[in-house]
Amino acid sequence: MGRGTQSLARVAVVVRAGAAPLWWLGVLATGIGLLLPGLTGRRIGVLAGAALFLVTAGAVALARRRRYTHLAGSATRAGRHDVLQDRRVTLRVVRRPRRWWLLLAFLAAVASSFAVPAAGGAVLAGAGAGLWLKAVWLGRRERTEETLLWMRTDRLAEGAVGKPVRGFCTTGIAAGDAAPGGARRRS
Template sequence: MGRGAQSLARVAVVVRAGAAPLFVLGLLSAAVGTLPPGLTGRRIGLLTGAALFLIAAAATALVRRGRYLRFEAAATRAGRADFLQDRKVTLRTRRRARRLPLVLAPLAAIGTSFVMPAAGGLLLAGVGTGLWAKAVWLGHRERVAETLFWVRADRAAAGPVAGQVEGFSTTGIAAGDAGPGGARRR
């Protein structure tokens, strides 16, 4: 990464930004999805939804870990002129960029409830849980390395390890207003 003034966003915060909305909207969609009996019945829908929840959580938590590890190994130190973006700003920006999918996904989950009740909502909740687990994993990696991982804010629009991201920058463990894993600092 080149040196110069650039805005950096925490990798764990970018990952964690979608976790809470997807989990809450998924549970609400599942609750609403239990109202219609559906073609398969509520029991089968809930059992299928529980299986989808576990599969989605595991898949989301494990996908692209190799790329995260490669970026971590090749990370460079952040420059003095780099601006570290606040946690709230990163969350707001990331959620605003994903506003349309965050509205359409629960509607699609509720729509699938007429076929298989609650399954779509539990799938969404599983994706949110997987994102949270990935952020926790990143927090563990940050604690072990005693560094925080950052990504250029302008390149992280598609994701922290998307194709346009060149790599991570690092700072000390006390930098920024979010602790390891992207949670609020106490």
């Protein structure tokens, strides 16, 4: 990465940004799905939903882990004049363009409850839980290495490890307003 002034966003915050909306929309869709009898019945729907929740959470948590490790291993030190973006700003920038996809996913999860009750909502909730687990994994890595991982904000559209992301930057553990893992820093 070239030196100069650039705006940086926390990688763990970018990963964690989708976790809460997916989790809560999944829980809501599961609750609505439990009200509907569906074609397969509630019992089969709940059992299928539980299995899909576990599979989805595991798949999302483990997806692209090698790329994260590679980019973190080749990270460069952030420059003195780089601007560190606030956690709230990063959350808003990441969530806003994806809100329509979240709405469509929620509607699809509720519609799938007419066939298999609660299963679609469990998939959404599993994706949210998987993103949260990935952020926890990143936070554990940041704590052990005592460095925080940052990415350029002009590459946020493709996600934390999309094709345009060529590398991460690092700072000390006390930089920024988010704790390791992307959670709010406690005073």
